[in-house]
Amino acid sequence: VRGENMRDAIMDFDYLRGELGSGLGTAAVIVMDKSTDIIKAIWRLSKFYKHESCGQCTPCREGTGWMMRVMDRLVKGEASLEEIDMLWDVTKQVEGHTICALGDAAAWPIQGLIRNFREEIEDRIKAQKSGRFGAVAAE
Known part of the structure; x- marks a missing residue:
């Protein structure tokens, strides 16, 4: 928020x-203050949840990996604008469809990022496409 x-x-x-x-x-x-790269911060959470997924249920096993990979592209500005909505849809497919709450916990920060910082995500993608954005690594 x-x-x-x-x-x-x-x-x-x-x-x-x-x-x-x-x-x-x-x-x-x-x-976080304004110097924080909010997209990268949420990517880091998605990486954590991907690592912590036990892999028992398909929505979490596949969803956390997919979310992390798209977040990686968002951090670098390499995603397409359409992927923002696809990412939202995936979070909704994971949320409420897993054995434990880890899937929900993985989906919610990404939903919050899209809901509250969509303009920043779009700006990064547009800047990368126009060559105005320097390289950022998701690490």
Whole structure:
């Protein structure tokens, strides 16, 4: 969620879900300043969830890998604009369709990124296509 939307937010499940389309999860809060590459930060979370997936259920096993690979392309600006919506669709196919909550946990940060920072994602892709964007590595 963008900082300007969190300034007066109530740290309550109902408020965050209803007003901001977010949630408290484990009640861990990550605060990032404007110097943070938000796309790369969410890619790092997707890499973590891919690593942690046990692989037992197909939506999580395949979905976390697919999400991480698309996020890798988004970090580098190599994805197409259409892939943003495809990524959203994949997160919705994973969410609620796994044995445990790891699939949901993997999908939600990406959904939040797209919901709150879509313009930044699109700008990065357009800048890469026009040659105005330097190389960024997903590591």
